[in-house]
Amino acid sequence: MMDARIKFRHLQTFLEVARQRSVGKAADALSITQPAVTRTIRELEEVLDVALFEKDGRGIRITHFGEVFLKHAGESLAAVQRGMASLAQARKSEGPPVRIGTLPTASATFMPDAVAQFLASGTGSAVTIVSGENRALLDSLRLGALDLVVGRLGAADLMTGLFFEPLYSEEVAIVVGASHPLLARKSFTLNELAPFTVLMPTRGSVIRPLVDRLLLTNGIAELPNTIETVSDSFGRAYIARHDAVWIISRGIVSNDIASGRFAELKIDMSETRGAVGLTTQAGVEPNAALSLMKQTIRDHVNARAGRF
Incomplete structure (x- = not known):
């Protein structure tokens, strides 16, 4: 049975702080003050009798108890939001x-x-x-x-x-423009990327750890000239106009490769699958x-x- 002291605002504030990992950012997202966010979290912690967040350097992180509560709080809030959306749609048939x-x-x-x-x-x-x-x-x-x-x-x-x-x-691919000088090589190694600008997935992207691991296993700790981006439109435009290299999920550029607009540098990418x-x-x-x-x-x- 749910404790009547837990209100909708408690769940909403808790989930936003967990998502933002910051009281200040959560306050901005909820359009309320930071003290109001802090007070609401403290009220919820008093009801639950556990600490939901703890200090982490200059920021905060969710505790083990917070992780346990997160799943159920998210389901509860999502259920309310689905109910509201269903009512709105029912009115419109x-x-x-x-x-x-x-x-x-x-x-x-x-x-x-x-x-x-x-x-x-x-x-x-x-x-x-x-x-x-x-x-x-x-x-x-x-x-x-x-x-x-x-x-x-x-x-x-x-x-x-x-x-x-x-x-x-799906694997990650390394692609270049159709006239890129690396395509003239009979064989290719990752060390040959160093002279060129390399478009890399951003550090927060899901494929970035796979790319970093691939480079490290080939003895490359860091590439000297990189641009971090997850924009496929920027990636296409950049390598079409410059002798750059693009490291990206193969599905994004499969049509470009098939049409001959781009070419894939041949190297074993199986560990990025x-x-x-x-x-x-x-x-x-x-x-x-x-x-x-x-x-x-x-x-x-x-x-x-x-x-x-």
């Missing part, structure tokens, strides 16, 4: 909205056709597509702001309260619209088998 977070590799391949087929099914559900880094998308899913995330499996610390269904696996799939809140039964969307995505992935 429309299906429930479907809010999806996608990583660029999914957005560039199967998602456009999957969404088009879903809309053609006539559910009446509005679809929202949000792109971003994996951590931000999974945090939004946990907080109930998204219903589904389509992308790579997140690190263990990001998957609390979430369920991942694998669809396929990772699972791509559907992430949802654990223990939450999807509504009919979300179930249909998930099945539509599965169908389109299966139709593209062998092309990732």
